[in-house]
Every structure is written in structure tokens, then in C-alpha cells.
Amino acid sequence: MNSKLYVGNLSFKTTEDGLRDAFGQFGNVTDVYVATDRETGRPRGFAFVTFSTAEESKLAIEKMHGVDLDGRAITVNEARPKEENGGGGRSFSSPNRRAGAFQARGNSRY
Secondary structure, eight states, X not given: OOSEEEEESOOTXXXXXXXXXXXXXXXXXXXXXXXXXXXXXXXXXXXXXXXXXXHHHHHHHHHHTTOEETTEEOEEEEOXXXXXXXXXXXXXXXXXXXXXXXXXXXXXXX
8 A cells, every 4th residue: 555645625724734733643744745726826625645654544544534624524545646648637639630630631721
């Protein structure tokens, strides 16, 4: 098991220090990352908490999943690797697309 946890459904008021305090009771928290929007800097509602061992992270999942934190019932589970295309976001490119492909099919009107 991975020692890195995904924590979702966070309140926008939840801070790194608040997460460190809440999860610290289950072991040694080595890293906390609260995801923020690149443009606005506002929290995105999820974070990652890393423990020093997999056993500590497993205990934290058991004890913290569904618990109320800052007015929200949080989701806690093992973090998974990011998907290659960005994890479910829209992908507007297609492997079959190339510059000028529309015109090459005989649609010279454009």
C-alpha cells in the first residue's frame, strides 16, 4: 500500500496545518499538499497527505474516511497515480488530427 493519501470533499477553509493536525494523530505526517487553482489561488477542495509508513496511512483511512472536518464529510483513500491525459479532464486533441486535415479532404471552401 502507498503511504500517500488522497483527501477529498474538503472545505475551502481547510489549511495544510489543519490537515496536519487532524491526520497527525495516526502517525508521522511527512507532507501535506492542498491543491489550489493556478489562476485564482483558491483551494480546489482536495489534498494529499503523506505518512512515513503504509501502516500509518491505512489506519488514517480507516479512522478519517467520512469524518466531519471543517463542516464537510471528507473522503480519504489511497492516492493513485495521475492519468496520462490529466486525470479525466477534457482532451481536445486527437491522434488523427493534424494541421490542415480539414482542407486536405477536399473542403476548399474553408
